[in-house]
Amino acid sequence: MRLTANKIAGILRQHGYRLTPQRHAVLKAIASSQDCVNPAEICTRVRQEYPTIGMATIYRSIKMLADLSLVCRVNPDSRSRNYLMRRSMSHHHHLVCSQCGRTIDFTHCDLSQLEKRLTRETGFIIEGHILEIYGRCPECCAASPVPNPR
Amino acid sequence: MRLTANKIAGILRQHGYRLTPQRHAVLKAIASSQDCVNPAEICTRVRQEYPTIGMATIYRSIKMLADLSLVCRVNPDSRSRNYLMRRSMSHHHHLVCSQCGRTIDFTHCDLSQLEKRLTRETGFIIEGHILEIYGRCPECCAASPVPNPR
DNA sequence: GTGTAAATGATATTAATTCTCAGTTAGGGT
DNA sequence: ACCCTAACTGAGAATTAATATCATTTACAC
Structure with missing residues (x-):
């Protein structure tokens, strides 16, 4: 099963999460990257389109995506956490x-x-x-x- | 090749490290555990026999042991780092x-x-x-x- | 023994993440 | 289209893990 933006929105709603513009931006930032990104990198990317987003929201969005198994954690040895959008379920x-x-x-x-x-x-x-x-x-x-x- | 206390002392010296009582205590704390231990747990154990040891020394000892491949890092997903004495080289x-x-x-x-x-x-x-x-x-x-x- | 580079411990610092809380908002119900 | 309310957000504080600094101490080669 391949993941599309629509499917992801549906998955969020199914689990009682709201699809806020912040979450959408975080999702896009991770999805648009071929390599794995850490929270600071996600923040930089997201702020290009959503400059007022706070770090707490970034972390909360990542946690939500991880709980739903929509992102994978990669490269566990590094100091900060690296995430990657799941390309396949x-x-x-x-x-x-x-x-x-x-x-x-x-x-x-x-x-x-x-x-x-x-x-x-x-x-x-x-x-x-x-x-x-x-x-x-x-x-x-x-x-x-x-x-x-x- | 199996690791013994003597061999470990030799390995340290070969690499120009001194065998201090602190290092010995850290080594023992990790080696005496069947499961993996994180720095805080190592500290608790070491202070039973060496109460004045500082956290910095614990971290430095762990780093040295890791550089020498004498300990393995395990369970990379957890928040703090977990180490395990190598039982085989x-x-x-x-x-x-x-x-x-x-x-x-x-x-x-x-x-x-x-x-x-x-x-x-x-x-x-x-x-x-x-x-x-x-x-x-x-x-x-x-x-x-x-x-x-x- | 002596000298010296390496090691230690106390403390400060950095970095990553989580918590708190007052204000805002998505989205179901009307 | 407008409420309502639980969910969400952002700012900043707090926590936690790990590293850096530096004066003092010590292992060990000579």
């Missing part, structure tokens, strides 16, 4: 460029064999997994042969 | 109980096929991956059949 993971932050979705992580093995060996009931693969995108490889790790 | 991942925090190491994540496919399809040069599997350990399953997600 199905199970997927991210391939993240460690230099420019560009992300690509991928499916078929194929961990079910591994999870079965772990259940057998440890008795854990598996609930889920975090998987993120990082590397350098073709553009960054072409731009500088010597990587500049962040 | 080889490539491995963690199976974490979402209820009690107990962790089990596992190897053979077998992502090389996936990574090859992604390189072929996207042109990314893969540098590494984050993988963490979570579930409920046998003890927690036995204790309460209805999970209590955190």
